[in-house]
Structures are given as C-alpha cells and as structure tokens.
Amino acid sequence: MRRHPGPTALLATLALALPAAAAPVDFAHDVLPLLKARCASCHTNGKYKGSVSMDTREALVKSKAVVPGKSGDSPLLKRVTSQEPGERMPPIGAALTEKEVAVLRAWIDEGVAWQEGFSFAKKGYVAPLKPRRPDLPPARDGRTNPVDRILDAYWEKNKVAAPPPLDDAAFYRRVALDLVGLVPTPGDLDVFVADPAADKRTKLVRRLLDDKRAYAEHWLTFWNDLLRNDYQGTGYIDGGRKQITDWLYKALHDNKPYDRFVRELITPSAEAEGFIKGIKWRGVVNASQVVELQFAQNVGQVFLGVNLKCASCHDSFIDDWKLTDAYGLAAVIADKPLEIHRCDKPIGATAKPAFPFPELGTIDAGKPKTERLQRLAEILTQPDNGRLTRTVVNRLWQRLMGRGVVHPVDVMSNEPWSADLLDFLAVHLADNGHDLKKALELIVTSRAYQSASVPLAREPEAGDYIFRGPLPKRLTAEQFLDAVWRVTDTAPKATNLPKGIDRGPEPVRAALVVADPLMRSLGRPNREQVVTTRPDDLSTLQALDLSNGRIFAELLDRGAKNLRKRHGDAAPEVVVAEVYRAALSRRPTAKETATALGFLGAPMTDDGLSDLLWAVFLQPEFQFVR
Secondary structure (H helix, E strand, O other): OOOOOHHHHHHHHHHHHOOOOOOOOOHHHHHHHHHHHHOHHHHOOOOOHHHOOOOOHHHHHHOOOOOOOOHHHOHHHHHHHOOOOOOOOOOOOOOOOHHHHHHHHHHHHOOOOOOOOOOOOOOOOOOOOOOOOOOOOOOEOOEOOHHHHHHHHHHHHOOOOOOOEOOHHHHHHHHHHHHOOOOOOHHHHHHHHHOOOOOHHHHHHHHHHHOHHHHHHHHHHHHHHHHOOOOOOOOOOOOOOOOOHHHHHHHHHOOOOHHHHHHHHHOOOHHHOHHHHOOOOOOOOOHHHOHHHHHHHHHHHHHHOOOOOHHHOOOOOOOOOOHHHHHHHHOOOOOOOOEEEEOOEEEEEEOOOOOOOHHHOOOOOOOOHHHHHHHHHHHHHOOOOHHHHHHHHHHHHHHHHOOOOOOOOOOOOOOOOOHHHHHHHHHHHHHOOOOHHHHHHHHHOOOOOOEOOOOOOOOOOOOOOOOOOOOOEEOOHHHHHHHHHHHHOOOOOOOOOOOOOOOOOOOOOHHHOOOOHHHHHOOOOOOOOOOOOOOOOOOHHHHHHHHHOHHHHHHHHHHHHHHHHHHOOOOHHHHHHHHHHHHHOOOOOHHHHHHHHHHHOOOOOHHHHHHHHHHHHOOHHHHEEO
C-alpha cells in the first residue's frame, strides 16, 4: 500500500529529454478570424445549414461536426478538405489553404479550445451600468433572507425544486472552509452540533468572520490571485515588480471597505503600488505587454469584469472593445505620450486618457499622472458605477456557490441568470458601506447556501443555465494543505512572513508561504497574470503528486509520527475515528473502520498510519467543499 516517489521524478526527467511542444493554437487570433470569414455566414446566429451550429463550443460539439481531440474523425475536416463538388466547404469562394486547414486540424486535435463566454449569437442583453434596486418577492415559510426570497421566486418560475438542507456538521465544514479556509476541529464541531440554539448557524458565521487573522489569511489567496501578488518570481529580484502583501494583509485584517480598497490600489501608497505598476519585463516585449497596457488589462478585468487583452493588440475579435479603449485606460498611467500600436506596429496616433465607460466620467489628458489616477479612482468608485459592485459580489457568489450569477466572472457583459439577485447583492454591498464581510454573511446565512450541493450533469450552453443549488467546489491548494497540516500537525512553524505579520507560536497558513512544487501542481498559479478562477478538474500532475510525489509522501510520514505521539497508546479504532472527524467532519462507517484497521496493522505502525492518512486525503469527500 506504500506510495513511492519514483514515478514523478522519472516522468520529470523524461519530460526534459522530450522535444519542446509546439505552441497551442490561439483561438482568438488563429481560429476565430477563420471561422468568422469562412463559416459564420452559414452556421451562426440563427443560420445553421446542415444542422451545424458554431455559435458556441457546446453547440459545435453537439452538432457532431467536430470530435474534440480527433480531427481525423471530425466531419468538419473532411468537408473542408474534400474535392467532391457539393461536398467541399465552404461551398462558395476559394477552398481553405493548407495553412488554414492545418490550423483547424491542430485546433480540433488540441480539444477545440474556445474563449470562455464567447458566442457568435448576437446578444439581445445590454448590461446596465447604474445600480438597480429590485423589488423583493414576499418571504415564504419563514425564509426572510433576501437571497432566499429572490431564489424562491426564481425556482418557482423555473419549476425547480429547492435542494435539501445540509446537516449541522456538513454546514460547519462548508462554511468554515469558505470563510476562513480551515476544517473545523472535532471539539469545535461537537460543541456546535450539540448546541440546541435556533440561531447557532448565524452565530457561527459571525464568529468565523470576526476571526480577523483567519479571515485575512484565507482571503489573501483570493486577492493574491486577483491582484497578481506573490512572494517570489519574475521581476522581484531586479526591481521590475513589487509586492503589495503588507498592505493587502492589513486591508483584509481590518476589513477595509471595498470602495476605499479600490481607491488605495489606483492611487497607491508605496506599499500598495505594486498592483498598478505591474511587471516590467526584461528586454523587448510586445507592445500589448508594456506596463501601461498591463495596467489597463488588470484594472478592467479585476474591477469591471472587462477583457481588454485582445483589445490591447487590435480591435477585439471576441467582443466590442476597441484598441482605443485599452489604450485610453493605459494612457491614464503613462508617464509620457503613449503611441498606439496595432499588432505591434505603430499607427501614428497617441492615446488619450479615457475610462472604458465614458458616460460615467472623463479624464483630463492635461492633468499630471497623479491627478489622472485620482480621477480614475473617483470614477471607479462613484455610486453610479454599478459595474464595480456587481463585479465583486459576482466573484464572491462564485467562490461560495461554485458558479457566478454572471458566467464567466470576467465577462460581466453576459446576462445574469438572475438580474434581481445580482443587483440586490450589489446594492446591499453599497448600502452597507462596501463591507465585504456583510456581503459574505448575507449569502452564507441564506437557506440556499446552506443546502446540499447539486453537481452539474454537463456544462450548459450559453444562456441555458438554471441555478439549482450550490455546486461542489474543489479545495484550493492552500485549503488542501491547511487541512492536511491541521489534521497531521505538520504546518511550518516559521517562515519569511510579510512585515507586520507576527504568528508567534501559531502554525503558519499556506497562503503565507512561498509555493513549492506540490502547491503548484495543486493549482496555485505563478501570478504573473490575473487569475480569477482556478481549474476544478484534477490534472495528471496533481494525481501523480498526490499518489507518488515525494513532498506529499514525506508530509504524510511526518503526520503519521505526530499522530502516534498525540494519541499514545489509544486503541486503533479511536485513532481512525479522530482522523475521519478531523479530515471529513464525520465519524467513519463500520466498513470504513474495518478497512482502516487493515491499513494500520497490528500493532499499529507509522507506515500504516501514513497509508490511512493517504487514503482519507485522496477521497473526493476531503478534496471538495460539498
């Protein structure tokens, strides 16, 4: 049953000997222009000749024109390469060139990548900018939380039954992982479950949110990803990049109001300026990656749910943003006149400072940079900018419920599945002084949040999603390691913590340490780009590291020794029960106990304990917030 670290190291060695793989096909730049020019007129936006729709990836795959990963079995490839009259596509105009066919073939073989949220179908929906205060439906059956009032009416309209409620133990595990990133201790769980008070869940939520340190050290992961902040990596050694960790940790610890949080990032002090300064890459870079364009891309994505990356090179292929939109926002921070480049070539024009939504305000090009940034901060956080509050509450809903009210979370121009819910959450945030904890409290005290998770049977097509309940969420790398460290008492005791963070004798949290290879394979990004969501699927590398990786194996071996010290001469059944209670917030079944005792051996050994830990930590029940 013992794990062996050999295969991971062997695979890594073999990978170094393999030739470098060709760069993957870029959907936006390589595939989309080809589909638009040669296919869209017959197969998109209501015209679906041959029953083939290319509106979305889901529609294209469903029409069976492509078989992801198998270009040889894809009718699309056969039709575009056919020489038969009436068979070859497109039927009008010249045949596709060899280069164009090669692009389609590689695209299909690589899995038919698609820009998340993009559809050829014309949108009838226009996302509002100003806040909207929806009327709340009447409360039903004692469900007075505004989230429940909106969702009860939504479910009735969509003929969906509300999911069943979670029991106390499952609720405690979910809400503790979501709000502070930690699994509850068995002792705390026992006290909570035994408490007869009707309001114990509300009190638990408030106690968790009042734990300033645990809250900050959990949500640091979320904001590090969003704000592209890390502790080492590209640019830190040569001064081309700067941390904002000290400022960010204090902002979370003190629950800085979100509008002030944004203003301090746009008009920063020295300790907060790393976000807007971005990364100054060494050498010559593409014009779309200079620091001014990074500023535009990051501000647009993080605070407005706007994708300006394509528009930083040319007018976007995937939405309505123009080159001048990206450069207008970039010019706000420019120290000198910023020449506009299209596809890395100057066009002889200079960018003028502008906000992506000019109806919310203008920026005087004649003002110095500090005043331009001050004006941008004012426009971003003014009460009329409902996009700011909608974007952040949508991100919080996605973190808690598994999928945003608007999906994807970076395409806030998409239609929400419930405009009333999104708008209510946004105005509730503003009404409560932009207090993010109040927004979290509102969501997690709803019956909807406290319901059993409802996995998606399939990824719905655009506009086809119906909310049926929370989705299971994979633990982040930091949540996973914090849980393992807590169960096994293996957390680091000292590290190079950000200034002003004094852990004392307390164990260090995973969000505060430099990522090791295990944390990377579990999904912690390099943070050289803004990361708003992490993958939910288990990758091959993760599977290898968890089954055979040296770091994880050594961690479990240390944990096994600590368990033996902690439990002394306790009966093996007691040890098994405590591992299950600490990791899964429940007692093992009789069958699980019998299987676990087989791992432990008689007498109980360190190797047996290590195997028990491995078996528990690899269960989906442990690895997901359900």
